[in-house]
Amino acid sequence: MPLEFSAQSRARVEKALAQYPNKQAALLPVLHVAQDEFGHLPDEVLELVARTLELAPAHVFGVITFYTMFHREKHGRNELMVCTNVSCMLRGAYDMLHYLEKKLGIKAGETTPDGAFSIVEEECLAACANAPMMICGNQYFLDLTEKKLDTIIDDLRKRWQDRNPAGGAPGGGAATRTLFGIGPLPGAGS
Amino acid sequence: MSWEEAKDVKIVTKNFGVPDSHKLSVYQQRGGGQAFRKALSLQPAALVDEVKKSNLRGRGGAGFPTGLKWSFIPKGLPKEAPVYLVVNADESEPGTCKDRELLAFDPHLLIEGMLIASYALGCKHAYIYIRGEMMREAEIVEMAIEEAYAAGLLGKDLPAAGGAGTFKLNITLHRGAGAYICGEETGLLNSLEGKRGWPRLKPPFPAVKGLFQAPTVVNNVETLMNIPDIVMRGGEWFANLGMGKSGGTRIVCVSGHVAKPGVFELPMGIPFRSLIYDVCGGIPGGRRLKGLIPGGSSMPPLDASELDVPIEFDALTSDARIKDVELKPGVPYDMGGGKRLKTMAGSGGIVVFDDSTDVVALCARIMKFYAHESCGQCTPCREGSGWLARVCARVARGEGEAGDIDLMANIANGIAGNTICALGEATTWPMLGFLTKFRADFEAKLKLSAKARAA
Numbered sequence: 001m002p003l004e005f006s007a008q009s010r011a012r013v014e015k016a017l018a019q020y021p022n023k024q025a026a027l028l029p030v031l032h033v034a035q036d037e038f039g040h041l042p043d044e045v046l047e048l049v050a051r052t053l054e055l056a057p058a059h060v061f062g063v064i065t066f067y068t069m070f071h072r073e074k075h076g077r078n079e080l081m082v083c084t085n086v087s088c089m090l091r092g093a094y095d096m097l098h099y100l101e102k103k104l105g106i107k108a109g110e111t112t113p114d115g116a117f118s119i120v121e122e123e124c125l126a127a128c129a130n131a132p133m134m135i136c137g138n139q140y141f142l143d144l145t146e147k148k149l150d151t152i153i154d155d156l157r158k159r160w161q162d163r164n165p166a167g168g169a170p171g172g173g174a175a176t177r178t179l180f181g182i183g184p185l186p187g188a189g190s
Numbered sequence: 191m192s193w194e195e196a197k198d199v200k201i202v203t204k205n206f207g208v209p210d211s212h213k214l215s216v217y218q219q220r221g222g223g224q225a226f227r228k229a230l231s232l233q234p235a236a237l238v239d240e241v242k243k244s245n246l247r248g249r250g251g252a253g254f255p256t257g258l259k260w261s262f263i264p265k266g267l268p269k270e271a272p273v274y275l276v277v278n279a280d281e282s283e284p285g286t287c288k289d290r291e292l293l294a295f296d297p298h299l300l301i302e303g304m305l306i307a308s309y310a311l312g313c314k315h316a317y318i319y320i321r322g323e324m325m326r327e328a329e330i331v332e333m334a335i336e337e338a339y340a341a342g343l344l345g346k347d348l349p350a351a352g353g354a355g356t357f358k359l360n361i362t363l364h365r366g367a368g369a370y371i372c373g374e375e376t377g378l379l380n381s382l383e384g385k386r387g388w389p390r391l392k393p394p395f396p397a398v399k400g401l402f403q404a405p406t407v408v409n410n411v412e413t414l415m416n417i418p419d420i421v422m423r424g425g426e427w428f429a430n431l432g433m434g435k436s437g438g439t440r441i442v443c444v445s446g447h448v449a450k451p452g453v454f455e456l457p458m459g460i461p462f463r464s465l466i467y468d469v470c471g472g473i474p475g476g477r478r479l480k481g482l483i484p485g486g487s488s489m490p491p492l493d494a495s496e497l498d499v500p501i502e503f504d505a506l507t508s509d510a511r512i513k514d515v516e517l518k519p520g521v522p523y524d525m526g527g528g529k530r531l532k533t534m535a536g537s538g539g540i541v542v543f544d545d546s547t548d549v550v551a552l553c554a555r556i557m558k559f560y561a562h563e564s565c566g567q568c569t570p571c572r573e574g575s576g577w578l579a580r581v582c583a584r585v586a587r588g589e590g591e592a593g594d595i596d597l598m599a600n601i602a603n604g605i606a607g608n609t610i611c612a613l614g615e616a617t618t619w620p621m622l623g624f625l626t627k628f629r630a631d632f633e634a635k636l637k638l639s640a641k642a643r644a645a
Binding site: 086128 | 272281282283284285286287289290321322323324325326329362364365366367368369370381382383384385386387402443444445446447451452453483487539541543547552555556559562563565
């Protein structure tokens with residue numbers, strides 16, 4: 001049986017479709033919905049999206065592979081996006097990246113065997129005044145130090161273990177995206 | 191007005207630091223919403239004129255006059271013909287971190303700016319294209335949009351002096367998915383249409399054929415957030431605040447080697463020296479300033495002798511105190527009516543680096559960025575940015591070869607002017623800029639690698 005969206009995702013798809021004069025324009029929003037539900041975008045998900053929006057699978061493939069946030073392969077539950085661009089580089093971003101790599105035993109671009117973490121070397125994430133920094137889901141981690149990274153990783157791992165008591169199989173990538181709550185806002189500087 | 195006199199004026203950051211500044215109730219308590227009510231009592235054409243008078247220039251990087259851009263929307267369109275306003279919130283120029291904070295702190299100021307702009311332009315549906323990685327900001331803006339719908343500001347016919355006597359706007363938040371090129375306005379439009387973010391050939395310009403082939407204005411977040419104050423206090427007031435043909439204030443994002451990095455709303459025209467030593471507390475660790483990037487990583491850098499130039503759009507392209515960026519002799523290069531390339535104010539992202547910095551490695555990191563973000567559509571940029579990244583990286587590693595400086599200049603000159611969009615120039619400018627202003631650093635690296643090879 002071909003893959004289908006859950007009722008909840010279907011509602012999000014319908015809402016997206018209502019925002020545009022044609023179905024194709026809803027492609028990015030629908031891909032976000034699909035990745036939230038299925039974790040990544042393998043062929044069967046790609047075909048589901050193409051079918052839903054009446055698009056050629058080749059077009060959907062072209063779009064998925066153009067954008068760095070869409071994944072064809074499984075990614076870790078906690079995607080640590082570490083900026084190493086100029087502002088962060090000047091304030092030690094590569095030291096932070098290498099510390100994380102050593103701590104988690106993986107290189108940038110890889111996922112830990114338990115599926116808990118992926119490390120991504122990112123381009124500028126627009127928090128230059130608080131360099132070095134990284135994002136995980138919707139959380140910004142600013143003014144990083146090695147000590148801060150230790151705490152962050154411990155917290156994220158604990159949260160991940162609480163959700164996966166048996167060390168469960170990693171599935172969706174949406175886990176870190178539901179932690180919304182407006183915490184302290186970034187420092188304005190002035 | 192001199193920049194000292196305009197020191198304390200805050201327009202787009204006036205609600206920063208106010209508790210719950212992202213909520214509509216707080217926004218309204220602080221006077222928000224009056225400008226939109228006033229705008230509805232005016233004719234749309236009068237609003238466009240006021241914005242023209244204000245000398246407001248695009249804050250995304252190019253500094254194009256906003257009122258002029260608005261006036262390019264064709265006149266006399268049939269009433270039902272769609273016109274779109276698209277907000278460029280795809281902030282990703284390295285060194286720039288203002289729009290993210292503006293969206294988080296004051297989303298209702300953006301919505302009010304959009305309401306006024308849409309009324310002036312005859313737009314019925316506006317889109318905010320927000321960078322995919324900014325998930326929390328997307329949630330804050332989405333909440334603000336929902337509040338505005340609930341309050342009847344959006345999605346409801348409101349009595350208006352112009353047009354058909356009523357005005358109604360819908361706003362959709364559209365999340366990107368990780369591609370720097372979608373900050374280029376036509377790449378953004380393609381992305382919004384569900385395609386790869388490949389920039390379009392211009393003409394036709396978006397004002398004639400933009401989103402869904404309809405007339406479209408694409409404006410930066412900060413640009414639109416200036417509109418309510420222009421309506422309330424007048425274009426002349428705004429123009430007088432600024433310097434020359436640049437009205438208003440300027441947000442700068444200062445990062446790198448300064449004691450107090452941050453996002454600051456400052457008077458247009460404040461010199462770099464005052465910014466770094468007075469506002470940002472100077473260079474820490476007893477070090478000396480080596481140079482800075484004046485407006486996002488696409489812009490040619492300045493060296494320590496060029497700090498007295500005012501931070502203003504036209505000054506940075508023409509001030510005689512800034513050295514020309516050397517272009518290869520014999521290769522014609524035109525910018526802004528035949529002017530030689532100096533630099534540009536760009537996005538306001540100022541990256542300061544001290545004398546401990548490996549400038550070649552810094553330049554190589556910038557080249558790596560452009561090679562990664564080149565969309566692959568045209569050959570000079572797709573191939574050239576990769577070549578620059580690889581050659582510059584080998585020079586930085588101390589593995590460079592004798593002719594590498596000329597090679598990099600040559601490649602850069604082969605990209606500039608030969609691509610569909612400005613990402614080609616954005617790669618070229620810093621490359622040639624670093625080679626011109628910090629040539630000694632590159633030569634020192636090459637000398638070291640020659641020595642290592644001889645040993």
